[in-house]
Amino acid sequence: MIDFSLTPEQQTLQKVAREFAQDILKPLVRAADAEPDPLKGFQTIKPAYEKAYEMGFATGYLPKEYGGGGLTNMDVLIAVEEIAAVDPGFGCILLVNGLALMPLLWFGNDAQKKKWLTQACTSKSKDYLAGWLVSEPAGSPGGTANFDHPSPKAGIQVTADLKNGEYVINGRKYWPSSAAGWDMKGADVNVMVVRTDRNKGGRGALSCVIIERGTPGITYEPLIDTMGQRLNQNADIHFNNVRVPAENVFALGDGDLAISKAFTWSGPVAGIAAVGTARAAYEYVLNWAKTYTAGGLDPIIYHQNVGYMLTDIAMRIEASRYLSYKAAHYADSHNYENHALGAMSKIYAGETCFQAVYDCMRVMGINSYDRRSHPLEKYLRDVLCFPIYDAGNMGMQRRKIWGVMAQENFNPRAFMDNERIEFTKEMEGIGTAGTPPPKG
Ligand SMILES: Cc1cc2nc3c(=O)[nH]c(=O)nc-3n(C[C@H](O)[C@H](O)[C@H](O)COP(=O)(O)OP(=O)(O)OC[C@H]3O[C@@H](n4cnc5c(N)ncnc54)[C@H](O)[C@@H]3O)c2cc1C
Known part of the structure; x- marks a missing residue:
């Protein structure tokens, strides 16, 4: 049965993550983002990071046997959307702990896993990175x-x-x-x-x-x-x-397989972070459209172009969220073997949510350009990153999907049927040889 409702545990996780993001992270974001020195900006958010570590957000996806939270991929997405809605850069710090440590879980030997994963999950100083x-x-x-x-x-x-x-x-x-x-x-x-x-x-x-x-x-x-x-x-x-x-x-x-698998695990996480960013922009602009009249007598939401654009923005955010959920669910079902679908969710959500944030600015109009009074400028700067980071959509993520699809025995209904596709070295290397035009 398909069921998109969250379990009571997941609802609690969502609430806790939302409260953390609103109460602990948010008060630090503006100053850290505005800080011209990137190191000082990073250091500014250390207290929030330490709290996040204490609450289990920094290593929650690692198995309980090493001291992790044993969260499913789906659980991780629920928490990350809430954090990214306040600041996706902070979400990226948490994501990168996973990019580093998950390959150890998949490819490391028992002694390596015991030593390094346990250390990561049980660090006395809460600033472990x-x-x-x-x-x-x-x-x-x-x-x-x-x-x-x-x-x-x-x-x-x-x-x-x-x-x-x-x-x-x-x-x-x-x-x-x-x-x-x-x-x-x-x-x-x-x-x-x-x-x-x-x-x-x-x-x-x-x-x-x-x-x-x-x-x-x-x-x-x-x-x-x-x-x-x-x-x-x-x-x-x-x-x-x-x-x-x-x-x-x-x-x-x-190491090639470790790269492919790590940037696959992170695909739906980055996808949902893009959703969180776009959601924040959309909610801000929806409220604006219901209250701002632009010199007319009625709020601008009653202009059809504004209504239709907000409709499209909301649809894109919902679609991106559910593709990310599907990719996470597929990863949970197949022991992280979600290479093509994980990449799809990252590409789709990143590029779609970028468009959604830009359209939020078009709905709002010139006031969206005022960075002192409104947050749209930051949302746009933040959302711009999704298509190009975490293994760029063009050079790495699309090639990964292409490599899977190009196999002779590829089943185009595998995702629909929730059928596992094993990622192999034969799927790599595709498209790495550029083809300059023939001479003469
Ligand atoms: C906030 C942030 C956090 C990051 N964190 C990390 C991190 O923790 N660890 C880490 O290692 N990196 C990190 N990065 C870098 C990031 O993961 C990049 O996605 C990665 O370096 C690849 O960049 P690229 O795809 O632009 O590669 P490049 O090799 O620079 O390729 C550039 C462009 O060339 C084109 N291209 C190249 N080859 C091909 C091809 N074969 N087929 C088609 N097009 C091609 C594409 O248009 C591609 O976008 C981070 C970046 C940012 C902004």
Whole structure:
């Protein structure tokens, strides 16, 4: 039976998350967003983060056996929508803990899981952060979208060479959230995708390595100054002969699968965060349309264009929410094997909710452009991020769906029938070879 109603436990979770977002997070958001120094902005929200950690939002998706909350994907979405409706950048910090730690759960050995996941869930200081280090700086080669390119000269360029039982790491990562920590000395743990084989392409050369805070040889450059989601931190990190014990490596030769699966897990989470952002804009503008007359005698909602646009905005938000729910439910049903559907929910919700926020501004008119008096400018800056972050919709997420669909035995009714699709390396690498026009 299809049932969209929340269980009593989920209703409680929603209420608790909403109260946290409204009472604890909201009072800090405006100042943190307006702070020109990204580090100071990040530090401003630390008390809210500590409270979120205490309440279980930072590691709630990890299994109870490690001290996590044992939340389902569906549960996570319910909490994230409420937090993102107040600030999606803060939601991103929570999401990135999962991007870093979930691959350990899927690909780590028992000893690694026990050590690192337990530490994450039971940290005495409530400011525990984990970073997920995939993205690399622009250059040639450079960037991230072609991490699964079959050539050893393309894709991930940070190298980790095995020497005397240690991996020696060199290179640079650019963009990872939380990776510099609260004090620019590193997150408690950074999980990084590196090239452990210089002779293979992305489908065999990549692995994950766990880097503890305080490991020598790492330099944290000043944080990236972003347009939106400014409560989140984006780091720029250099690795110079950084030595890590071999026991800290996992997913050896399967770092590509870890990237694909992590950015799939986060798909519906990012999707619902876009929903939360658009919902906040829509509710603000709906109220405006019911009270503002624009020099006429009646509120503008009685103009048909305004009514029709608000109708479309509301429809898009609802549709995005339910596709995110479906992707989360599918992930719960198939042990996180939701690669195509997870990507679909992230793409659809991100791009649709971006349009919804822009349309909110069109409904409201010029007053939406006044950043001193109204929040639309921040909603737009924040929502802009969804199509391009968390594995960009163009280079990474669409390619993932394409790779699944291109398989000969792909069942186009698999999602409708709730049928599991196993994601394999054969599905990767599609579309990584651009085709310049023939010469002459
Ligand atoms: C708030 C925020 C938080 C972030 N957190 C993290 C984090 O925690 N960890 C992390 O590693 N990164 C993080 N990032 C970076 C983010 O995940 C990016 O999505 C990722 O770096 C990929 O960017 P990209 O797709 O633009 O890649 P790029 O490699 O820069 O590609 C750029 C563009 O080229 C085109 N393109 C390239 N190749 C192809 C292709 N094969 N087919 C079609 N088009 C192609 C696409 O148009 C694509 O958008 C974060 C970014 C932001 C803004």
